[in-house]
Amino acid sequence: MADTSSEAHEARGSSKRGRPRRGPDPERFQDIVDAAAKLMLDNGYSATSIQDIADAVGILKGSLYHYVRSKEDFLYRIIKDVYDAALEEIVPIAKSDRPALERLVAFVTAHVHFSIRHLTGFTIQIREFDRLSPERREEITAGGDVYVDALRGILQDGQEEGVVDRELDVRFTTVAILGELNYLTRWYSPTGPMAPDEMAARFAGLILGSVVSDKAVKAAGGLEKLRQDLLS
Amino acid sequence: MADTSSEAHEARGSSKRGRPRRGPDPERFQDIVDAAAKLMLDNGYSATSIQDIADAVGILKGSLYHYVRSKEDFLYRIIKDVYDAALEEIVPIAKSDRPALERLVAFVTAHVHFSIRHLTGFTIQIREFDRLSPERREEITAGGDVYVDALRGILQDGQEEGVVDRELDVRFTTVAILGELNYLTRWYSPTGPMAPDEMAARFAGLILGSVVSDKAVKAAGGLEKLRQDLLS
Amino acid sequence: MADTSSEAHEARGSSKRGRPRRGPDPERFQDIVDAAAKLMLDNGYSATSIQDIADAVGILKGSLYHYVRSKEDFLYRIIKDVYDAALEEIVPIAKSDRPALERLVAFVTAHVHFSIRHLTGFTIQIREFDRLSPERREEITAGGDVYVDALRGILQDGQEEGVVDRELDVRFTTVAILGELNYLTRWYSPTGPMAPDEMAARFAGLILGSVVSDKAVKAAGGLEKLRQDLLS
Amino acid sequence: MADTSSEAHEARGSSKRGRPRRGPDPERFQDIVDAAAKLMLDNGYSATSIQDIADAVGILKGSLYHYVRSKEDFLYRIIKDVYDAALEEIVPIAKSDRPALERLVAFVTAHVHFSIRHLTGFTIQIREFDRLSPERREEITAGGDVYVDALRGILQDGQEEGVVDRELDVRFTTVAILGELNYLTRWYSPTGPMAPDEMAARFAGLILGSVVSDKAVKAAGGLEKLRQDLLS
DNA sequence: AATGAATGAGTTTTCATTCAT
DNA sequence: AATGAATGAAAACTCATTCAT
The missing domain is CATH 1.10.10.60 (Homeodomain-like)
Known part of the structure; x- marks a missing residue:
């Protein structure tokens, strides 16, 4: 629910009353x-x-x-918008009822596309979140760190399904993967040589390799096959 | 050769002969x-x-x-020191003549330990490098981006050896992996539950899975085996 | 064309159409x-x-x-204003088509009156010009040193007319005379005993004596006569 | 009188007592x-x-x-030295018993040579005298403004001798001439095209013309002749 | 909606000077 | 004679914010 219209001076007659906009x-x-x-x-x-x-x-x-x-209001607005948009776009993907590896690929893909589409806001969110006041930080992350929760859920499900290596420390792996993805904000350039689709696929490929279980690899007939299957 | 002692105010004026102008x-x-x-x-x-x-x-x-x-001198000194130390500690590891996957593990391990040991400076380097003046940025990275070059070299060698997936885009994979590692500065806490050794091993494990070729996996008898072999 | 009103902070950003952005x-x-x-x-x-x-x-x-x-902007504004005013008031006098000695007297008179009327700015111009940045110094004197050029022109014309001593080094004499006049800023006080008119006449008298040719003296029937003729 | 050796920390054992210098x-x-x-x-x-x-x-x-x-001590020392040297070199010339016009030429010549020889100190004296503390200003000029007094004396004597125009305001003429001479510090360059001797002669020539009486001009057979006579 | 004047507290930097060693 | 650390005050400049118009 990107609440983009409710910002900007809550005082003053809002448009709710139907009067000509103020x-x-x-x-x-x-x-x-x-x-x-x-x-x-x-x-x-x-x-x-x-x-x-x-x-x-x-x-x-x-x-x-x-x-x-205040100046901080700008930062808040930028971060809030992108955060809300991410909630809307990415979290549902992680919560579908498809198999874990499919959801993992879908999550990574959505995340990469989202990062690129909202590059400015997303970068600022990552880099400047701590400049917000404690209250606002709290407010934004009230529902927990949704990215982390989503990804962790996928990995846990994957372990239960047997397609994700049971030796993995899920907590650690989650932040490692998110770091890999978020670091994109440090080097990505829209004028670079790689299209977003390819980039998403390549990220997903790396991450799949990181987490899959031996069993899943064998079932697919090798890592390459497994990647081919999942990255359609 | 981390030249950490030559900083701090080039002496002003002429320093006549061998007098101790410190x-x-x-x-x-x-x-x-x-x-x-x-x-x-x-x-x-x-x-x-x-x-x-x-x-x-x-x-x-x-x-x-x-x-x-100037205030920037502090930043310069912090970054320069950690950069030089990294050059000294990490780059040689990437250049040894061991097999590529061993070097990859060694590189990741060294990088993680280095990051943790120099956490403050390393974090600042990553986060604030752009606050340096263009001249100083240039000076520091005069020899190219050594981390990137080192890791890329390892991956390329690995492809030639057949142990790294030939489908990988080496350039992309390099920044993805470095991002994964560098993002540690965003979440690592010395009081956290995981010891540096374990953390390094887990990073290496994830990264190995990301890049190994099917051939190397089969030769080792599965991903788990391969990890066991390489992570001693 | 003393453009005294266009200073003070070029408007920032775009000034859309004809709105009064003052x-x-x-x-x-x-x-x-x-x-x-x-x-x-x-x-x-x-x-x-x-x-x-x-x-x-x-x-x-x-x-x-x-x-x-910046603080320098104040100095610039002070000097620029007085410089522009001088350009407007004094230079035209030097360029009229009257005989050279008349123009010399007119120039000196105008210069003295100008110096006194703009005593503060003129003094600062003379004393602090070098504190301006090179760019601004250049900008102000872009059209050459107009005082020098004007006075030199008068002396040269006078030599051609035969009323100024041909032995004079015009370049040298120009700076000597301007020095004599400008030094007024070092000792003049509005509360002093001599009125501006008298002061101007006395300056002109001294300077006339310095430069007239023997021929002009004789034609006038002596230096005193010549001074009387020219200083009305 | 140039008391150049007595500066620098009057405290401490002075060399007066014959002990090895401290x-x-x-x-x-x-x-x-x-x-x-x-x-x-x-x-x-x-x-x-x-x-x-x-x-x-x-x-x-x-x-x-x-x-x-203190920093001001440097300024004091610079100005004091040049002032004392001037006292020694120039004042005696103005006080000789030669005819006034000869003394005028000698004074101007000596002043120009002095200015050039002590260009740095002399320029600083003129430009920065007011930065000295009131006490030091007073101390230095205790004996009155010697340049002014010397030149005024010459002009007054000249008027009595009948060789200087009796219409002159001696006070005014004195500062005007000194201004002309002192302004040299603003434009003189040792690498310029005119030798000090010529410059001194040209200054003297201009100043002579400024002040001579008609009577003296006629007696010499014209201004040019008079200049030739006096400038040897 | 926007201006333009001003605030007040801050910023980085400079600088003359002192002093123990 | 000189060093090197530090002081304390002031310098120029910045900046988020307020407010009457």
């Missing part, structure tokens, strides 16, 4: 947030000033406080 | 750098002020300029 | 610049702090950066 | 003062730091306080 124009606000996100992506949150953001959108810095109550 | 006490400087590193680890480079550092070592902020010409 | 109030800015000039006149540029200026106008030092991007 | 080496001190003077010439007193001076002589800034008690 308060900041949400589209304009989104433009400003996008500009802020771009700057924070390039220079980091601390090194991005309110002045920078105002310059980027062509208004005076004082005017930004029509849309926002 | 410059700032290197041990004191190292203490200050360590304090700075701790703060930057906790709060990030931008959010760490010269005042914070001065407070941490118990002197006035102006006095820090006895050791350093 | 930037800082030019009159307020001028007041601040005047206060800064007064301080720099008394204490010199280097010894005048942003704090001093802020105190003089009764705001906080940080607030000055609403009008200016 | 206290700072005066030659070394002079080298340091020279270095300081060069820097202040280039960058101005305020913009020259103790650090700059220390760098220039290759010692640490703290060590300068062996020679000096």
